[in-house]
Every structure is written in C-alpha cells, then in structure tokens.
C-alpha cells in the first residue's frame with residue numbers, strides 16, 4: 409500500500425510565545441521547533457500499516473528551508489521518501505496550504521493519506537479534511553483506531569458522549585488523534601540511514617489566501633488569584649467566595 | 658439581502674446546547690452586518706429541531722432531510738450544507754466548534770472556497786465586515802482573523818458565547834431534500850454511547866479534574882467522582898493520569914485532549930503544565946487544590962487551597978452536598 413503523510417514543523421509545546429515585530433506572527437528567535445506531536449501519530453500509523461501490508465511511506469511538508477529537519481526526523485523513524493514543498497515565506501491560510509499539499513500529493517497516487525488531528529501552531533484541524541475534499545476522497549478526522557483490509561478502512565473516533573465506527577473506501581484521508589498508537593523514537597540505525605536519503609524538493613503551486621491575520625496578541629493575564637487558605641479548614645471560605653463573589657455556584 | 662447561516666446542531670429532533678449559543682450570536686451580529694439570520698438543521702429530526710429556534714430569536718429556518726443525510730457522513734452533510742449556502746448566497750456561516758464542526762469545517766471551506774476560522778472565542782463586526790478572534794499556540798496567543806472570501810465561515814467554542822432566550826418568536830421552517838451525496842463517502846457503521854447519563858466534558862458548565870496528585874485510580878475515583886456528582890459536574894483528567902491508564906482518553910483536558918470552557922473548573926492534584934492550561938485557561942472561574950503552594954496552577958487559578966486532596970476533597974464534597 410502506498411501511504412502519504414503530511415507533516416508540519418511547529419514550535420515545541422513548551423516554547424514561550426512572543427509576538428514578532430510585524431504584530432501578526434511570532435518572534436521565532438530562541439524558539440525550539442519540532443515535528444507536530446499529532447503528526448508523530450500519523451507517521452507511526454503509516455509505518456505500522458506499511459509494515460503489515462508491505463507498502464511504502466512518503467512524508468510531505470510544505471514549509472521554509474528549516475522544515476527539512478522534521479522530514480529527516482520522519483525518515484529516521486522509517487519513512488521511505490520525503491518531499492519538501494518549499495514556501496516563499498508569505499503567510500498561507502488553511503485552504504491555500506491544502507491546495508498546495510493536494511497538488512503535491514495527487515501525482516503520487518496514494519491509497520491512504522494521513523494527517524495529524526491539528527497543527528499545534530494555528531490549532532485549526534482543517535487541512536486534512538480540505539485535502540480530502542480537493543482530491544475527492546472520503547475522510548474521517550480525529551481517529552483513535554484504524555484497520556485496513558480489502559480496500560476499506562475501518563476507523564473509530566470519539567465524539568461528544570459516543571464512539572463512532574466508520575467504513576471508508578480507499579483511497580481515503582484519516583487525521584490521527586492521541587490514543588491511536590505510541591510513536592516510536594528514531595534509533596541510531598534509522599538516523600544514519602536518514603542522512604543518506606535525498607529529499608525531493610518541489611516548488612509550491614500558486615494558491616491565494618482568503619483570510620488574513622490582522623493581529624496576533626498575547627492573551628490578557630488572568631487577574632492574580634487568591635489562596636483562600638490551607639487544608640479542609642479553607643473549604644467554607646472557598647464555597648462562600650464561589651457563591652457570593654464568583655457567582656459560580 | 659445578505660444572510661447569516663447559523664448551523665444549529667441537533668440530535669434526533671432535539672437542539673444541542675451549543676445550537677442556542679450559535680443562533681444567539683448570529684442574531685446579535687445580524688444588525689451590525691445588515692443581514693438576516695437563517696437557522697439550518699440537518700439530518701433525521703431536522704424539521705422538529707428547527708422549529709425550536711424561535712426560542713433564540715431565529716424567525717426563519719431551513720431543515721435539510723432526506724436519504725443522503727438520514728445517517729451521518731461528513732461528505733454528504735458538507736455537500737448538502739454547502740449547497741444551501743450557495744443557493745442563499747450566504748455571506749456568513751456559523752457553527753459550534755464540536756466534533757461535527759471538526760468534520761465539516763475544512764470541507765465547507767473547500768466547497769465554498771473560503772478558509773474558515775476554527776474555535777473562535779469572539780466575533781466582531783468592523784466596517785461592515787466580520788472579524789474573528791481565536792486562540793492559537795495552545796492559547797498562548799490570540800489571533801484576529803479577517804475574512805476576504807465571499808463567505809466568512811467560523812466555528813464557535815462551546816460555552817463561550819451566551820445563549821439568549823427570546824419570548825414569543827416563532828420559526829417558519831422550510832424542509833428541503835438534501836443534495837445527492839458525493840461519489841466517495843464514509844459510512845457510519847455504529848454509534849455507541851459512552852458514559853451514559855454523564856455530563857459531556859466539552860458542554861459541561863462545571864468540571865472537576867484530577868491529576869497525578871490523586872496517587873492511583875482508586876483514590877481518583879473515590880475523591881473526584883463524588884465531588885463531580887455533588888456539583889453536577891463532568892470529570893476531567895490530566896494527561897499524566899490518562900497516560901498511566903487511570904482514566905480514558907476522552908476525559909483528558911489539554912493541548913492533546915479536550916478544550917473546555919466551563920463556568921467552574923476544579924484542578925485537583927494537577928501541577929498546571931502549559932499543555933494542561935491550553936485546554937482550560939478560558940474557563941470562567943478556576944479553583945486549584947494542590948499541596949505545593951508553588952505549583953504553576955495557582956498562577957491561573959482564581960481561588961486556591963493549599964492542601965492534601967485526601968483531606969480537602971472529602972470536606973469539599975460534604976460541604977457542597979450541605980448547600981442544597
């Protein structure tokens with residue numbers, strides 16, 4: 409089975425966010441970047457499915473030059489090929505990103521395309537569903553269990569108060585949620601092998617944005633809270649404050 | 658005439674809580690946008706649910722029913738909704754940021770050729786145009802988005818926008834048949850209810866969450882569940898507790914779990930790691946109970962008790978029961 413995984417380079421979840429000089433993006437100085445944690449689930453799932461069916465895994469990223477590092481991480485985990493769709497630095501919204509990725513995916517004709525649940529920078533959770541719609545594929549987001557057999561994907565997701573099980577005809581798009589698997593760490597052998605692989609570089613197709621970020625701001629600080637007291641003795645005072653001051657009870 | 662489509666989520670003829678929030682926000686925006694509101698419901702029971710939208714001041718609704726949306730599929734729901742949006746020439750489309758929206762938003766974006774804004778916490782009209790405010794970088798920053806496409810599509814974080822009831826308004830419902838589904842669709846095989854009778858985390862007005870400070874799954878259940886029951890609250894958990902297998906994934910709050918915004922959030926034996934805060938920092942009132950007075954959770958908490966959960970939680974549960 410031919411599997412393609414879309415991966416993104418994002419700031420580490422512990423990174424401190426500072427607003428950049430343009431007032432619309434972050435100041436990247438000193439920020440550590442990593443493979444989007446949800447995309448790790450996607451890469452892991454692709455590798456497991458390929459190990460089972462004897463297929464191959466291609467990882468694709470759309471991003472600046474530095475994103476080559478995250479592609480190497482995926483190759484070190486065991487991905488067979490990597491494609492770097494280069495960005496010119498101008499901001500792209502989810503739809504433009506999806507159009508660029510769809511154009512890069514189409515010629516590879518995969519039977520399964522995996523995404524992360526969402527990229528932990530913009531937290532949109534849209535690109536996977538967009539690519540599916542652009543390519544005319546069925547799709548399911550936030551999947552926690554996936555089985556593929558006989559040209560069909562059986563996938564499970566959790567919604568409010570229920571678990572849903574779907575069947576999707578291949579080729580299809582799945583976005584991967586926490587719970588699907590435990591991503592492997594690259595080992596020494598993988599890291600060495602990844603260094604020898606070449607990353608295919610292609611230019612992004614033209615795709616206009618329909619939304620713009622007018623401003624990026626830090627959230628208002630929460631007003632300093634109060635320590636009501638220590639131990640069980642503080643319970644009556646807490647309840648009084650919750651009722652009379654916060655009107656939360 | 659410009660139209661705002663308010664997708665009102667429903668289940669078997671009953672509006673979901675978030676539907677009232679979305680409908681009310683659409684009504685609030687309508688005069689500033691010079692647009693009128695059309696409520697939209699879809700799937701089995703759509704017409705029954707649509708008739709309830711008058712409660713929130715929506716006078717006109719479209720109910721989409723028919724074979725292709727009788728059972729759920731993201732492909733057929735998105736196609737049918739996009740067809741209505743196009744037919745009406747909608748300039749704004751709002752939905753709740755739920756699992757349904759997670760499945761539909763991106764698809765609608767492609768079908769209507771406009772990039773949506775997910776999980777918004779505020780909407781504003783400036784110079785006649787809609788702007789959306791949404792948390793990014795796990796809530797460490799807020800982004801203001803302006804829409805340039807023909808239609809502005811936004812999903813609204815549940816519990817953030819007020820549902821406003823209106824007296825004596827009735828809704829005229831037009832029931833229409835869904836468009837034919839796309840060639841390739843997923844098929845819903847089964848839907849199994851979980852946590853029957855329990856309050857769903859993302860809709861809950863109150864949440865009691867526990868972390869590693871609860872020591873083991875037994876203590877967690879013994880201390881957290883009775884307090885949640887006494888408060889009519891949902892149970893949440895930190896990732897440490899979920900990864901250790903004490904609690905199911907569905908209860909995890911945070912960056913790789915659920916984003917919640919209840920009126921009241923209790924963090925018990927939770928340190929307050931940045932990834933946990935990502936999922937709960939927009940809660941209205943936050944209470945922290947932790948034995949370490951330096952724990953970062955106290956920086957975001959409105960009220961804190963420094964103490965042992967084994968001592969504080971039973972006392973708190975009893976006191977809450979005593980309030981009724």
Ligand SMILES: Cc1cc2nc3c(=O)[nH]c(=O)nc-3n(C[C@H](O)[C@H](O)[C@H](O)COP(=O)(O)OP(=O)(O)OC[C@H]3O[C@@H](n4cnc5c(N)ncnc54)[C@H](O)[C@@H]3O)c2cc1C
Pocket residue numbers: 421445867868869870871894895896897898909910911912913914915925926927928929930931932933936946947948949952964965966967
């Ligand atoms: C990519 C990534 C994503 C993540 N996503 C999430 C996420 O979605 N949600 C999430 O929660 N975490 C997430 N984390 C993990 C996060 O960094 C923390 O490790 C986790 O939140 C810690 O859980 P905790 O507070 O329960 O445990 P700890 O950090 O161990 O804290 C336990 C707390 O309990 C207190 N305590 C101990 N005993 C008692 C007692 N008897 N009485 C009272 N207090 C007591 C301690 O003082 C301490 O503050 C993520 C991490 C990464 C790297």
Ligand SMILES: Nc1ncnc2c1ncn2[C@@H]1O[C@H](COP(=O)(O)O)[C@@H](O)[C@H]1O
Pocket residue numbers: 414415416444446447450468469470471502505509522523524525526527528530531532533534535536
């Ligand atoms: N620039 C990108 N390059 C490759 N994949 C991406 C890119 N942006 C988003 N994705 C994929 O789409 C998923 C959802 O992203 P988003 O819709 O931005 O939250 C991510 O987890 C990735 O799998």
